[in-house]
Amino acid sequence: MMTITDAKRGLIKQFRDAGLVAPDLDARAILVAATGFTPTEIITRGGEDLSGDTICLLEDYTARRLTGEPVDHIQGFREFYGRRFKVNNDVLSPRPETEMLVDKALEILKFKDAAHILDLGTGSGAIILSILAETNAITGEAVDLSAAALKIAKENADAHDISGRVTFHQGSWFTPVSGCFDIILSNPPYITATAMENLEKEVKGFDPDLALRGGTDGLDAYRAIISKAANYLVPHGTLLFEIGYDQGETVSHLLEEAGFSDIFVHQDLSAHDRMIKAVFNL
Numbered sequence: 713m714m715t716i717t718d719a720k721r722g723l724i725k726q727f728r729d730a731g732l733v734a735p736d737l738d739a740r741a742i743l744v745a746a747t748g749f750t751p752t753e754i755i756t757r758g759g760e761d762l763s764g765d766t767i768c769l770l771e772d773y774t775a776r777r778l779t780g781e782p783v784d785h786i787q788g789f790r791e792f793y794g795r796r797f798k799v800n801n802d803v804l805s806p807r808p809e810t811e812m813l814v815d816k817a818l819e820i821l822k823f824k825d826a827a828h829i830l831d832l833g834t835g836s837g838a839i840i841l842s843i844l845a846e847t848n849a850i851t852g853e854a855v856d857l858s859a860a861a862l863k864i865a866k867e868n869a870d871a872h873d874i875s876g877r878v879t880f881h882q883g884s885w886f887t888p889v890s891g892c893f894d895i896i897l898s899n900p901p902y903i904t905a906t907a908m909e910n911l912e913k914e915v916k917g918f919d920p921d922l923a924l925r926g927g928t929d930g931l932d933a934y935r936a937i938i939s940k941a942a943n944y945l946v947p948h949g950t951l952l953f954e955i956g957y958d959q960g961e962t963v964s965h966l967l968e969e970a971g972f973s974d975i976f977v978h979q980d981l982s983a984h985d986r987m988i989k990a991v992f993n994l
């Protein structure tokens with residue numbers, strides 16, 4: 713016999729001994745995934761015994777966590793902008809800092825009755841689906857090179873009941889799209905070849921390489937997108953990128969060279985460059 717509280721204590725100890733950064737949070741998430749209870753129920757029903765099946769599941773999840781598999785992959789979802797998005801090894805788990813792109817897009821869109829937006833490298837679909845879910849009249853298109861990622865993005869669109877307002881395309885950046893967009897957003901792969909060598913095990917082993925690898929200097933995707941973006945933006949349309957912590961200056965320069973104006977680098981809560989906004993005025 714093992715109660716929920718006993719299991720939680722045991723998990724915290726195992727995760728702490730293994731050097732995991734957040735043993736308490738991990739233990740809670742693993743217990744939620746194995747029992748199907750809410751985080752609150754894990755506390756209020758702490759005295760209840762776990763069934764044999766749940767203990768087996770818990771042992772499996774614990775072993776996976778101890779090999780470095782992220783909690784998101786074990787539980788099968790990640791919370792982003794207040795919603796749950798399915799994730800697996802085929803998509804990058806959306807990061808909290810990427811919510812800045814959603815905030816900025818919504819700020820721009822609040823002055824528009826209708827708009828059409830494009831998300832390049834959509835992965836789980838978290839960015840565009842969050843924007844569409846927060847609005848009523850916005851429509852969008854989303855591109856990814858990975859067919860497996862698009863499958864997850866489509867499932868997420870269905871789960872949030874917004875499939876009717878988004879079209880998914882497989883292909884490289886602008887290749888599969890036509891027409892013009894009010895906003896083009898992208899959180900492209902931006903990790904340099906050198907940084908790829910030193911990635912944490914949890915990222916390198918479980919997030920897809922295609923979602924991370926940005927070429928020798930990390931800027932391949934920015935160059936590819938910036939070189940064509942003006943052809944796909946309405947007059948005064950906005951380009952919004954997530955960027956790496958040290959890429960503000962170089963990406964600004966690429967945008968200037970391509971004729972963009974109103975270029976603004978935004979920093980995250982840690983005061984690192986995180987997002988860049990530019991407008992095409994011609």
Ligand SMILES: C[S@@+](CC[C@H](N)C(=O)[O-])C[C@H]1O[C@@H](n2cnc3c(N)ncnc32)[C@H](O)[C@@H]1O
Nearest residue numbers: 806833834835856857884885899900901922923
């Ligand atoms: C950093 S991930 C971002 C995923 C998601 N937008 C997010 O923010 O969580 C980059 C995405 O770009 C996609 N990708 C990489 N190269 C691409 C290309 N040439 N054309 C389209 N998508 C590409 C990857 O498959 C991956 O889903």
